[in-house]
Amino acid sequence: MRIKSRYLSFLIFLVLYSQNLSLTEAQGPTTxxxxxxxxxxxxxxxxxxLYRxxxxxxxxxxxxGDLFSVSRPTIAKPSNISNTTSPLLPDESLFVPISCGCNFINSTIGNISYAALNYTIKSGDTFWKVSTTNYQNLTTYQSVEVVNPNLVPTNLDIGSNAVFPVFCKCPNSTQLRNRTNYLVSYVYHPSDNFSSLASRFGSTVQSIIDVNGNNTQPFDTVFIPVSRLPGLSQPIVPPASPVSQRKNDRKGAVIGLGIGLGICGLLLIFVCGLWLHREALLKKKLAKGKDVEKQKFDRADRAPSKDAGVNLLADVSDYLDKYKVFGIEELREATDDFDESLVIQGSVYKGSIxxxxxxxxxxxxNAYEELKILQKVNHGNLVKLEGFCIDPEEANCYLVYEYVENGSLHSWLHGNKNDKLNWRTRLRIGIDVANGLQYIHEHTRPQVVHKDIKSSNILLDSKMRAKIANFGLAKSGCNAITMHIVGTQGYIAPEYLIDGVVSTKMDVFSFGVVLLELISGKEAIDEEGKVLWAKVDGVLEGTEDxxxxxxxxxxDEYLLKETISMESVVNVMTVALACLSRDPSKRPSMVDIVYALCKSDDLYFDLSEEGSSPRSVVTAR
Structure with a gap:
């Protein structure tokens, strides 16, 4: 009778599971x-x-870690995993850290609590697929749509970036007083109940109800209040019964064998029926999702340009009063319809208006992120943004910058120009760049990290004064961790390349590479793929001679033709080596760097002067 009772309990569970599946289909995703x-x-x-x-x-x-923009150690430690490189078991539970914010969406929806995770669209991706599969229902496709109004869900470009809002909550003051330090985001499954969750997380049923209410449906995100993270117990295969126990229970097993076989046959038929029912529900849900996206595609197909243009304009509407808004026809006329002969570099064109x-x-x-950064900064050593334009037909965005006459530092150091920069000009350029970086690091709140300092992003004006350009990769705020590594090989700081650590110190490292270029005239990475900064070990060791x-x-051999102070060059090399320290905490700040560079004996002219003519700052070849 004991065996029969167990089978009946299992049968009741299966019936309830089937009911929960039907309920999930009826309710659909949350808001x-x-x-x-x-x-x-x-x-x-x-x-x-909690991620599986x-x-x-x-x-x-x-x-x-790449999916959640965090490093491996930050997952391994709370998940009690010792080896960060070993493969995981399917369905193994992990605690993944996220930064939760209260974000304003629009006047209709108001504020939503979520962690904004950047995701690069891949082939075959849809908002629904990534939300339900990759992020395991920790968000919904409806939420992804409202957070990304500039993206068309049925026409996602491979390689484009989308923000996936993973649902989360922060404790209120009462919860903090009750020692609730975290509200862990957990996807509620059909087999779950609040009692089992309370036991698993070391919480209480009432505290879970207080946070989530008492009407939770399967696949909703619930928030489990905990004072500390519990230990994770992974699924294991139940051990076989001991031989002695099998002998003691042999008589009861023989008696129940016939009953068990009969019940097993009935259960097998029931489970097969349940499986077919579940498959039908899933196919129906998938078809429903496709129908929804197809309807949106049909609507977008009828008026793609207008919708995309409106979304882009809405996204940058905060900056309309700060910058001039150019018309697309105005830009086409200025660039001879974006003629290739007017390309300055990459997708940047020279135009006359x-x-x-x-x-x-x-x-x-969308240019929202770059505009958000640029509207915060205003400095003579940063390229000035004059305005922007939204193309209503192609939904492209154009940023219109001041024209910097003498091109990039890279072209002067490594190009085919007949003239080469003299030492004083190189030193002046280094100080200009340092001043620009000091401004974005020290005088913006939150701090701005450029993330792509290199000689091709340093432009020289008519008086050979340097301006930092291209804030396309810049980040507002630092001391973050990401697994989406971007930048230019040869300039990337080791801690960012290995662990994804974003801080102002990564700009300091890149600036150190630029100083090496100014001294040596060599590229940041040679034809064999070897980086310049790896070759400086031991340069300033030993005697003065x-x-x-x-x-x-x-x-640079052209500098050897000048009469310059070697003490000045050694001083700049000393600054460069300090910037290139493997330990970010040992790198100097840009304030210290500006001070050190300005002490050079070769900087005879007044640091506040406007500069000199190009002819006076070059050395004839």
Missing amino acids: TGYACSTTQAVYPCQTYV ALAPDFLDLASI NGELYAIKKMNW RKVKKMREWM
Whole structure:
């Protein structure tokens, strides 16, 4: 009778599971998110989601870390994993850290509480697929749509960036007083109940109800209040019964064998029926999702240009009063319909509007992030943004910058120009760049990290004064971690390349590489793929005579034709080596760098002067 009772319990569970599946289909996904208020809870906060390793793409910490823009160690430590490179078991539970914020969407929806995760669209991706599969229902496709109004869900470009809002919440003051340090985001499954969750997480049923209410449906995101993260117990295969126990129970097993076989047959038929029912529900749900996206595609197909243009304009509407808005026909006329002969570099064109020259940058993505950064900065050593344009037909965005006459530092150091920069001009350029970086690091709140300092992003004006350009990769705020590594090989700081650490110190490292270019005239990476900064070990070691000898071997041959102070060159090399320290904490700040460079003996002219003519700052070849 004991065996029969167990089978009946299992049968009841299967019936309830089937009912839950039907209920899930009837209810559908939850709303666009969870409302929040910064007056009721402490935002932003760090919290965690419970994520399950998923075959075939997410069975290692690297791929999961990339999905959530965190490093492997930050997942391994709370998940009690010692080896960060070993493969994971399918369905293995992990605690993944996220930064939760209260974000304003629009006047209709208001504020939603979520962690904004950047995701690069791949072939076959849809908002629904990525939300339900990659992020395992920790968000919904409806929420992704409202957070990304500039993207058309049925026409996603491969390589474009989307923000996926992973649902989360921050504790309020009452919860913090009750020692609730985290509200862990957890996807509620059909087999779950609040009692089992309370036991698993070391919480209480009432505290879970207080946060989530008492009407949770399967695949909703629920928030589990905990004072500390519990240990994770992974699924294991139940051990076989001991031989002695089998002998003791042999008599009861023989008696129940007939009953068991009969019940097993009935259960097999029932499970097969349940499986077919489940498959039918899933196919129906998938078809429903495709129908929804098809309807949106049909609507977008009828008026794609208008909708895309409106979305882009809405996204940058905050900046309409700060910058001039150019018309697309105005830009086409200025660039001879974007003629290739007017390309300055990449997708940047030279254009003339009302007799004034501009640099016009064509972008195939929304310019919101770059505009958000640029509207915060205003400095003589940063290229000035004059305005922008939205193309209503192609939904492209154009940024219109001041035209910087003498091109990039890279072209002067490594191009085919007949003239080469003299030492004083190179030193002046280094100080200009340092001043620009000091401004964005020290005088913006939150701090701005450029993330792509290199000689081709340093432009020289008519008086050979340097301006930092291209804030396309810049980030507002630092000391973050990402697995989406961007930048230019040869300039990337080691801690960013290995662990994805974003800080102002990565700009300092890149600036150190630029100083090496100014001294040596060599490229940041040679034809064999070897980086310049890896070759400087030991340059300033030994006696003074040895230092001078090594510096002469390092210096650009055109500088050796000048009469310059070797002490000045050694001083700049000392600054460069400090910037290139492997330990970010040992790198100097840009304030210290500006001070050190300005002490050079070769900087005879007043640091506040406007500059000199190009002819006076070059050395004839």
